[in-house]
Each structure stands twice: as C-alpha cells, then as structure tokens.
Amino acid sequence: MTLSNPLLQDFDLPPYSSIRPEHVEPAISQILEENRQAISQLLQSQSAAPSWQGLILALDELNARLGRAWGPVSHLNAVCNSSAMRSAYEACLPKLSEYWTEMGQNRPLFEAYAALAKSPASKDFDVAQKTTLEHALRDFRLSGIDLAEAEQQRYGAIQMKLSELSSNFSNQLLDATQAWTKHIVDEAELAGLPDSAKAQMAQAAAAKELEGWLITLEFPSYYAVLTYADDRDLREELYAAYCTRASDQGPNAGEFDNGPLMEQILDLRQELAQLLDFAHYGELSLEGKMAESTGQVLHFLRDLGVRSKPFALSDLQQLQAFATEQGCADVQSWDVGYYSEKLRQQRYSISQEQVRAWFPIDKVLTGLFAIVQRLYGIEIRELSGFDTWHPDVRLFEISEQGKHVGRFFFDLYARANKRGGAWMDGARDQRRSASGELINPVANLVCNFTPAVNGQPALLTHDEVTTLFHEFGHGLHHLLTRVEHASVSGINGVAWDAVELPSQFMENWCWEPEGLALISAHFESGEPLPAELLEKMLAAKNFQSGLMMMRQLELSLFDFELHATHGDGRSVLQVVEAIRNEVAVLRPPAYNRFANGFAHIFAGGYAAGYYSYKWAEVLSADAFSKFEEEGVLNAETGRAFREAILARGGSQKPMLLFVDFRGREPSIDALLRHSGLAEDAA
Ligand SMILES: [Zn+2]
Numbered sequence: 001m002t003l004s005n006p007l008l009q010d011f012d013l014p015p016y017s018s019i020r021p022e023h024v025e026p027a028i029s030q031i032l033e034e035n036r037q038a039i040s041q042l043l044q045s046q047s048a049a050p051s052w053q054g055l056i057l058a059l060d061e062l063n064a065r066l067g068r069a070w071g072p073v074s075h076l077n078a079v080c081n082s083s084a085m086r087s088a089y090e091a092c093l094p095k096l097s098e099y100w101t102e103m104g105q106n107r108p109l110f111e112a113y114a115a116l117a118k119s120p121a122s123k124d125f126d127v128a129q130k131t132t133l134e135h136a137l138r139d140f141r142l143s144g145i146d147l148a149e150a151e152q153q154r155y156g157a158i159q160m161k162l163s164e165l166s167s168n169f170s171n172q173l174l175d176a177t178q179a180w181t182k183h184i185v186d187e188a189e190l191a192g193l194p195d196s197a198k199a200q201m202a203q204a205a206a207a208k209e210l211e212g213w214l215i216t217l218e219f220p221s222y223y224a225v226l227t228y229a230d231d232r233d234l235r236e237e238l239y240a241a242y243c244t245r246a247s248d249q250g251p252n253a254g255e256f257d258n259g260p261l262m263e264q265i266l267d268l269r270q271e272l273a274q275l276l277d278f279a280h281y282g283e284l285s286l287e288g289k290m291a292e293s294t295g296q297v298l299h300f301l302r303d304l305g306v307r308s309k310p311f312a313l314s315d316l317q318q319l320q321a322f323a324t325e326q327g328c329a330d331v332q333s334w335d336v337g338y339y340s341e342k343l344r345q346q347r348y349s350i351s352q353e354q355v356r357a358w359f360p361i362d363k364v365l366t367g368l369f370a371i372v373q374r375l376y377g378i379e380i381r382e383l384s385g386f387d388t389w390h391p392d393v394r395l396f397e398i399s400e401q402g403k404h405v406g407r408f409f410f411d412l413y414a415r416a417n418k419r420g421g422a423w424m425d426g427a428r429d430q431r432r433s434a435s436g437e438l439i440n441p442v443a444n445l446v447c448n449f450t451p452a453v454n455g456q457p458a459l460l461t462h463d464e465v466t467t468l469f470h471e472f473g474h475g476l477h478h479l480l481t482r483v484e485h486a487s488v489s490g491i492n493g494v495a496w497d498a499v500e501l502p503s504q505f506m507e508n509w510c511w512e513p514e515g516l517a518l519i520s521a522h523f524e525s526g527e528p529l530p531a532e533l534l535e536k537m538l539a540a541k542n543f544q545s546g547l548m549m550m551r552q553l554e555l556s557l558f559d560f561e562l563h564a565t566h567g568d569g570r571s572v573l574q575v576v577e578a579i580r581n582e583v584a585v586l587r588p589p590a591y592n593r594f595a596n597g598f599a600h601i602f603a604g605g606y607a608a609g610y611y612s613y614k615w616a617e618v619l620s621a622d623a624f625s626k627f628e629e630e631g632v633l634n635a636e637t638g639r640a641f642r643e644a645i646l647a648r649g650g651s652q653k654p655m656l657l658f659v660d661f662r663g664r665e666p667s668i669d670a671l672l673r674h675s676g677l678a679e680d681a682a
Contacts, residue, residue, distance in 0.1 A: 016388055179256065197224035315544045
C-alpha cells in the first residue's frame with residue numbers, strides 16, 4: 001500500500017486524479033504515527049538547548065507532510081463529495097483531533113518552546129519568529145497544557161467530539177440540500193425567471209434524465225426563484241424548503257435535523273471554555289483576535305445597529321409601499337427578494353440578469369488580473385498540463401520580475417456533490433525549509449457560480465464578480481506573503497477578525513469605474529459596460545443597504561450572544577427570537593430554522609466570530625479610502641498596501657499593520673459612507 005499510495009508520495013501539486021478513498025486512512029494513520037516518533041526523537045535531541053532549526057523548522061516539516069496528505073483529502077471531500085470519500089475523511093477526523101490535542105498537551109514539547117523563547121538566541125529572532133513562539137505558547141495554554149491530567153483527557157475528548165459533530169452538521173446540511181428537488185414540466189410555472197436560470201434548471205433535469213426543469217436548493221437555483229419567480233406559491237415553497245434544511249420543520253422535517261447537534265456543540269464549547277478558565281466560549285474565542293473584549297464586540301455591533309436601523313425601516317417601508325402598488329399588501333420573507341428586484345428595476349432600471357452579458361468569465365478574470373498586476377507589481381499566467389479533480393478547474397501562476405511567487409487553482413462553478421458557497425483554502429504555506437529552500441504557497445479558490453449554458457461562456461452577475469474578487473483577496477493574502485515562517489505566513493496566524501480585511505478590500509474595485517472598465521465587455525459585441533449602465537449600478541449600489549446591514553448584524557449578534565450566554569437556560573430558538581426582537585425589521589415565519597444551516601458557526605471557524613465580517617469591513621473600507629484619496633489604481637498606494645498588510649500576514653498584530661498603512665487607527669466613517677448609512681445621507 002505504501003508504495004502505491006499517492007498521499008504518501010512526495011509531490012509538488014497533489015495527484016488529485018489518483019487519490020482514492022481507500023488511500024486516505026492508511027496514509028493519515030501512517031503519517032501520524034511517524035510524526036509522533038519523529039517528535040519524540042526530536043525532543044530528545046533538542047532537550048539540552050532547543051534551536052530554531054532543530055525544533056521549529058523540524059516541526060514545520062512534519063506538519064507540512066501531514067498537510068500535504070490531509071489538505072487534498074479535505075479538499076476533495078468538499079468539492080467531489082462521495083459517500084466513500086466522506087467515510088474515509090470522517091474516519092480520520094478523530095485521529096487528527098487526538099493527534100492535535102496530544103501535541104497541544106505535550107509537556108516536553110511545550111517546555112522546548114518555552115526554553116527557546118527564553119534562550120539568548122531568541123533576542124536576535126526577527127518579528128515573525130517571535131510571533132511564532134508567542135502564538136505557540138498561547139496555543140499550548142488554550143490546548144490545556146496547564147490542566148491536571150483528568151481535565152486534559154476531558155479536553156481531548158471534547159475536541160474529538162466537536163470535530164465529529166461539526167462534520168456531521170456539514171454532512172446533514174449537504175444531504176438536506178440535495179434531498180429536495182422540484183420537477184417542473186409546465187414552463188408557465190417558471191414565469192418571470194431569466195433564461196439563464198431556466199437553462200440551468202433544464203440542465204439539472206437532463207442530468208437526471210428528466211424532461212423539463214429541475215429546481216434544486218443549490219444557491220443559484222434558490223436565488224433565481226426567490227428573486228424572479230412570479231408565482232408566489234412557488235417562491236414560498238422554495239423559501240420554506242431552503243430555510244428549514246436540516247431541521248425539525250419543512251418538507252424533510254426531522255430527517256437530517258441538525259438541532260440536537262447544535263445543542264451538543266454549544267454545550268461542549270461552553271465546557272471547553274470553562275475548563276480553560278474562561279467565563280464562556282465568547283471569551284475564549286477572542287483569544288488571538290483583534291477585538292479586546294466581549295463588551296467591545298457587543299458594543300460595536302449594537303452601535304452599528306442603532307445607526308443603521310432607521311435606514312432599514314425606511315428601506316422596508318419603501319418596499320412595502322411598492323409591493324402594495326403591485327397588489328401585495330403583506331410582504332413576507334419570500335417576497336422580499338422578488339419585490340426588491342422589481343423595485344430596483346423600476347428605480348434604476350437595472351437587474352443582476354441584465355448586467356450578466358457584460359461579465360463573461362474570461363473578461364472578468366483578465367480584468368481582475370490586470371488590476372492586481374498594476375497594484376501589486378505581479379504577473380499572472382495560466383498553466384496547463386496539471387493533475388486535477390474536475391475538468392473545469394484551472395491553474396495559474398503568480399510571478400514577480402520573473403521570479404515564481406505562488407500558484408492558485410480556480411474551481412468556479414456550482415455542480416452536484418460540491419459544497420455550496422465560496423472559499424479560499426491555503427493549500428500550501430510559504431516557508432523556508434531546514435535545508436534553506438523556499439517553499440512557495442499554493443491556494444485553492446472555490447466558488448459556486450452559474451456554469452456556462454447553451455454554448456455561451458459563463459456569464460457572471462455582478463454579485464458573483466464581487467464574490468470572485470473577495471475570494472481572490474484572500475488568495476492574495478495567502479500568496480503574496482513575504483513571511484518565511486509557516487505558522488505566520490500568508491493567512492496563518494492572522495487574527496480571525498482581521499482576516500476578511502484583504503478580501504472585502506478587493507471588492508471595492510468591482511464598484512470603481514476604472515476597475516469596471518477592465519473587467520467588463522459584452523460577451524457578443526465586446527463593448528465595455530455602457531457608462532449609463534454603470535451609473536445605474538452605482539446609484540443602485542446602496543439600494544436597501546440598511547436592510548442588508550441589519551441582516552448581517554442579526555447574524556453577528558445571534559452568533560455572539562449564543563456563545564456568550566449559553567447555559568442560561570435559553571434554547572437556540574429563544575436566542576434567535578431575542579435577537580430578532582432587538583434588530584429584525586421583518587419577522588420571518590415561525591418555521592424558519594436558518595440556524596440549522598448556519599455552517600459558518602457550527603461547522604466552520606466562525607463560532608463567536610461571525611462579527612469579524614463587520615469588524616474587518618471597517619478596516620477594509622477605511623484602507624480603501626486611502627485609494628479613494630490617492631487614486632484607485634495608484635501603484636504606489638497598492639505597493640504600500642501589499643507591503644504593510646498582504647506581505648506581513650500573521651507576523652504582527654493587525655492594528656499595528658493597519659496603522660502602518662493608514663497612518664492612524666481605523667475609523668468607522670468610511671464604512672458608513674460607502675454603505676450610504678452616514679447620517680447626512682438620511
Ligand atoms: Zn472571506
């Protein structure tokens with residue numbers, strides 16, 4: 001097995017096409033075992049006076065080997081899910097969890113780090129090295145290094161259980177998403193839907209050898225119906241199916257219910273926090289974040305809420321008035337998207353569908369690359385002849401003055417058995433190896449855009465373009481790092497609530513005339529986006545931004561309160577209710593179970609951290625305001641941003657990096673102004 005197991009080979013890029021589920025468990029088990037042995041040998045050899053090379057670089061090497069095998073497995077599980085791959089993946093989760101807990105509670109390893117941090121040599125360490133040690137010592141503490149043995153065991157058991165529960169949460173959500181479809185044979189039922197959406201539904205039907213159209217709960221399909229379907233009952237039916245996924249309500253009630261998992265996850269997180277002497281998980285989550293206290297987070301969110309609510313109420317009033325004119329006197333949750341789109345069209349005569357024609361994927365990519373090449377002084381070219389997990393996947397190389405910088409994969413389109421949403425995954429970290437070789441970074445960028453249909457190129461909505469820029473911003477943060485120490489290079493070691501700075505920052509270019517000129521060209525005529533259309537888009541940009549802000553604040557407050565008050569006797573639903581009383585301007589129906597699909601906080605890394613999006617938006621808006629002052633394609637400002645923020649990753653505190661770039665601490669003004677929520681705009 002060893003010889004033929006691709007996960008155990010030494011490779012540059014993963015041999016995706018030859019990785020089989022049966023390779024997974026043997027490879028991971030073997031690597032974990034070999035790493036354990038290597039670490040114990042390493043500790044013996046380093047026991048007298050640990051050195052950077054002997055300890056940290058040696059451990060980096062072992063971690064990298066584990067990451068080289070596990071990274072592709074976890075990636076395939078997300079983008080090419082199958083029951084066999086899923087079982088193989090899951091079989092490894094407890095082993096990995098056990099391994100990481102063991103490392104975090106490894107006393108001799110902790111002592112070696114502590115000795116290195118106190119050694120005379122450490123005085124000469126650079127800032128990235130010092131931060132590496134500081135983070136490591138903090139993580140030992142958060143892994144329970146100071147706990148008594150019985151408590152350490154409990155800690156390990158909790159971590160293992162949490163990793164299993166999170167994985168179950170994701171699986172049930174994916175299964176629930178796939179379990180529901182609606183087969184349409186009479187096209188009249190799809191009245192109002194754009195051709196592109198219908199074409200995709202026809203493709204989905206054909207893939208199952210059905211006539212007509214198939215509506216699914218994958219996001220592009222859900223979004224199209226809620227935004228365009230004239231049939232109110234159809235919208236309501238789809239809304240109900242979508243917002244009850246993996247719950248005790250809706251068409252598949254009880255079948256994939258995440259409810260009990262959520263309570264268990266929250267209980268265990270609370271117990272974990274208390275083991276480590278924190279009052280609650282909210283407090284634990286702030287360790288290593290930019291925000292300094294739970295009070296600061298809650299105040300930040302509530303302050304934004306107070307400022308935004310009048311705008312949201314006015315948005316809703318205008319929507320209701322418009323809907324009433326159209327014959328809908330009681331706007332419900334499944335009407336909001338539909339009438340909002342109609343109102344947007346009436347007010348600005350513009351629709352997401354209409355602008356698609358100007359955003360064919362290749363033009364968008366060429367334009368995106370041109371923008372970042374200009375700002376950051378890099379070159380990007382497409383590579384061919386690489387191994388992949390799907391024929392749609394593309395690979396690109398970034399270089400700088402002829403020197404290789406990094407590579408990224410694009411997997412852009414929605415398809416069956418692929419997890420929804422969009423994300424960047426740092427597939428390989430930049431680091432300098434013990435032998436002095438610079439290992440360059442690799443990133444996976446995954447989206448779920450509407451695929452090409454009817455022989456046309458894939459045409460993106462402006463929202464999709466924005467998502468692409470967002471994920472690419474994460475990618476650049478990972479790829480343009482100048483840090484050579486694995487644990488703080490790229491996005492590693494970056495405070496969670498600052499990690500969205502580079503991504504949200506990139507979105508700004510989708511709204512600037514100079515940026516749009518580069519990323520748009522009609523797919524048939526090649527003409528750039530007409531100035532008139534651009535003006536309308538800009539006018540429409542902050543359409544309903546009050547409602548959008550309140551929705552984000554609702555999610556952020558719900559997440560933070562849930563983790564900061566768990567154990568006070570309230571159920572998840574009761575917390576949802578309390579937060580809605582505070583911030584919701586439109587009440588969703590009682591059966592709504594959005595929390596059961598809130599994977600960010602139950603299956604991702606955003607627990608008690610969803611506020612990070614808003615927090616980082618303050619940073620990104622304020623950082624961008626410097627470009628507004630100095631020119632949005634100003635190469636000098638671009639270089640300054642790159643060197644202050646992108647290049648330095650997790651090597652220093654985010655506030656320090658921000659101040660280095662902006663010359664002062666962040667202010668909320670730019671965000672309010674960009675969102676049309678500044679007081680003088682009321
Ligand atoms: Zn992001």
